[in-house]
Amino acid sequence: MPLFHKMISKREFQKLHENIKPHIHRTPVMNSHLLNEIAGTEIFFKCENFQRAGAFKMRGATAAILNLSEEAREKGVVTHSSGNFAQAVSLAAKSLGIPAYIVMPSSAPEVKKAAVQNYGGKITICPPTIKDREEAAEKIVKETGATFLHPSNQLDVIYGQGTAAIELLEEHPDLDVLITPVGGGGLLAGTALAVDYFGKNCKCIGAEPFEVDDAYRSLKSGKIETNETTNTIADGLKTQLGDKNFPLIQKYVSEIIRVEEDEIILAMRLIWERMKIIVEPSSAVAFAAVLREKKKFRGKKTGMIISGGNVDLSNLPF
Amino acid sequence: MPLFHKMISKREFQKLHENIKPHIHRTPVMNSHLLNEIAGTEIFFKCENFQRAGAFKMRGATAAILNLSEEAREKGVVTHSSGNFAQAVSLAAKSLGIPAYIVMPSSAPEVKKAAVQNYGGKITICPPTIKDREEAAEKIVKETGATFLHPSNQLDVIYGQGTAAIELLEEHPDLDVLITPVGGGGLLAGTALAVDYFGKNCKCIGAEPFEVDDAYRSLKSGKIETNETTNTIADGLKTQLGDKNFPLIQKYVSEIIRVEEDEIILAMRLIWERMKIIVEPSSAVAFAAVLREKKKFRGKKTGMIISGGNVDLSNLPF
Incomplete structure (x- = not known):
């Protein structure tokens, strides 16, 4: 009987993290004075673009x-x-x-x-x-x-994704908010549960493109909504929530911030230029959300999962 | 009387490093299994692209x-x-x-x-x-x-540049070889002196584009040579050696490896795609040299200074 096909306890979550540690990188947490200045908040980037295979997955x-x-x-x-x-x-x-x-x-x-x-x-x-x-x-x-194996709607997968947040909160236990992009919902759901278990008065926020705002609409309507088109540069976020992750997102996520396509491209460019790291458009969605809603993050200590760095260099938006 | 307008001792070099530490980042040393496999050697990248202002300078x-x-x-x-x-x-x-x-x-x-x-x-x-x-x-x-202040032909500047190698050798004292790009010669000269003082049987190698191979020719001829054209993508390497750094390079550098333009672009792309970090074409010249002369580096522990990450994203070669 598999262990993690049901709701996980805090202790089990830690055990799962221990089990996968030998097979994953402990990715660095980076920050940037320049980006903090631009965003008006102190941001701690958990760099899953440096994860094995280039992403938190x-x-x-x-x-x-x-x-x-x-x-x-x-x-x-x-x-x-x-x-x-x-x-x-x-x-x-x-x-x-x-x-x-x-x-x-x-x-x-x-x-x-x-x-x-x-x-x-x-x-x-x-x-x-x-x-x-x-x-x-x-x-x-x-x-x-x-x-x-489902990429986002399977509990053991969801919990695995949440371990990036566990590591970030180990290093920065006093985060006020932790923001991740949301596509299929696996990363956001796992992160939200990790924030609930391991954070101290920390809120979990999702970020998604207006073009595929199914998660935003799902939280509003209380049922899983779909996207009629998927016209976004954030190719990792085109999928929709599922019945395994949606309840976790409903329970533990404060809100979803939506961003425009040009905001995603600007955010991605800022991260590339100022931090000298390669992040996917999907990852830039979270930074774009902070830039769009600066007031919400002002004076806060903000954690952010940089979800991945797998980009087709022949097809860049700048 | 300025302290460091003459040949520096090992102790003075350490003191200079201590003095600048509060004003610079201690940059991370990164490595990549994938790039090690491709290169056939174990490479330790000293990531000065993450230095303040985006470069070792x-x-x-x-x-x-x-x-x-x-x-x-x-x-x-x-x-x-x-x-x-x-x-x-x-x-x-x-x-x-x-x-x-x-x-x-x-x-x-x-x-x-x-x-x-x-x-x-x-x-x-x-x-x-x-x-x-x-x-x-x-x-x-x-x-x-x-x-x-001269960018490359002034002793205190040269010694400052050498402190990246001091840090790399502190973390990996058993490097067999340390390779840097060479343009004006400041980084290579400072690195070569650091290798002599702080390395153990470590060689220092320079890397430069065939298109601006003045350093290669200078080492051969024994006098400072110039470039008639500077037709290279490595925009940081167009300058020539100077009378302050050339003697250090002559004394402490084993050899200069030259690379073609397409090798530079391939090396840069590999670093971007596999390591998810943004490096300048000039930085990629050192990795291109390792790929070109694989035999020389096989089985060695290779240090490499990633000189910078300031790239115009609107004008990429891929």
């Missing part, structure tokens, strides 16, 4: 695989992902010596497909719709007996 | 200003620079509360001009030749009584 993928029985592990794991989770599952599976089957939409950036191949993931390309992705993954599950 | 600028008398400091400092030294002098002067007059060639990237202004440097634009730069700087010296 390595945490959730590792947690989920470690949560499988020995027999299940041997048959391998399957996922569908537009990018970072695909790389993470491939690398985590490779590290743990099991096969990984990856369904990727034809629209995924070349650099992400190449990385998956590099990590030994077996790629199946499908049309770029959620339905096609799910069908292709189901087919592989039937054929191989491998276990399906 | 902050070290030399600070060392030189601290080396001035009180009266001289009050009148301020002057320099001419295509970029990083201009920013460094502006910021160092601002931090120490003195004026900085900066002569910049009209060809300098906009992002670098903006940064100098940001740091409070007073800019004079001149035509993009060494002669024009020198004349404009001399004029300011006459008018203001400010002290001229």
Whole structure:
């Protein structure tokens, strides 16, 4: 019986973190006087762009695989992902010596497909719709007996993602607010639970593009909303919330701040130019939210998860 | 009488390092399994792209200003620079509360001009030749009584630049080789002296583009050679050696490795994509040299100074 398919206690959360530690990097927390000045708040960037496979998703993928029985592990794991989770599952599976089957939409950036191949993931390309992705993954599950891992709507994955916030709060226990981007909801839900367990009067805020504001609308309406279009540069945030992460987000997230596309590009450029680190557009969404709602963060100690750094350098917005 | 206008002892070098420490960042040393695999050697990147003002030049600028008398400091400092030294002098002067007059060639990237202004440097634009730069700087010296700081051919500046290598060798005392790019020669000369004083059987190697291989030719001929053209993407390496740094380079540098322009761009892209950090083309020259001469570095423990991260994002080679 897998351990973490139910609500996790604080102690279990710490145990899960200990279990994945040998397989992940402890990423640095960076800050920048210049960006603090521009934002009018002190920001602590948890740099998951320096995580193995270039994104926080390595945490959730590792947690989920470690949560499988020995027999299940041997048959391998399957996922569908537009990018970072695909790389993470491939690398985590490779590290743990099991096969990984990856369904990727034809629209995924070349650099992400190449990385998956590099990590030994077996790629199946499908049309770029959620339905096609799910069908292709189901087919592989039937054929191989491998276990399906969902990038964001599976509790062990969600808890794994939350471990970045645990580390950030270990180093900065007095954060007033912790902000992450929200796409499928896994990072935000895991972070929100970590903030509740390990923060001291710390609020958790989500950030998402206006163009895919399903999480914002879901919190307002009280049910999972969908996006009719996904016209955003933040390619990691096009997916929608799920029934496993939505309750955690409802319970533990204070609010979702929405940002415009040009604000995302400006925020990304500022981080690149001033901090000299490469972050994805999806990661810049959180910084854009702080810049947009400066008053909310003024005088606060703000934590921020830089979710990843996997960018197609041939296709930059500047 | 300034302290460091003569050959420095090991103890004085350590003292100079202590003096500048409050004004500079201790930059992180990073490494990457992926890049180690590609290069076939273990590389320790000393990330001066995370230095204040985005480059190692902050070290030399600070060392030189601290080396001035009180009266001289009050009148301020002057320099001419295509970029990083201009920013460094502006910021160092601002931090120490003195004026900085900066002569910049009209060809300098906009992002670098903006940064100098940001740091409070007073800019004079001149035509993009060494002669024009020198004349404009001399004029300011006459008018203001400010002290001229040379970006690379002045001993206190050279020693300041060498402190990055001191820190790298403190953390990794068993490096077999330390490689830096060479342009004006300040970083390489300071690094070479630091390697001699603080390394154990460690060699110092320079790396430069074929397009501006004056340092390579100077070492061969035994006199300072010039470049007839400066057609390289490594905009920080267009200058030539000087009479202060050349003797140090002759004495302490084992060799200079030259690289092609496309090798520089590939090396830069690899660092950006795999390490998720922003490095200048000039910094990528050192990594390109390791990739070009893999045999020389195989099985070695290689240190590398990532000289800076000030890039014009509107004008990337990929």
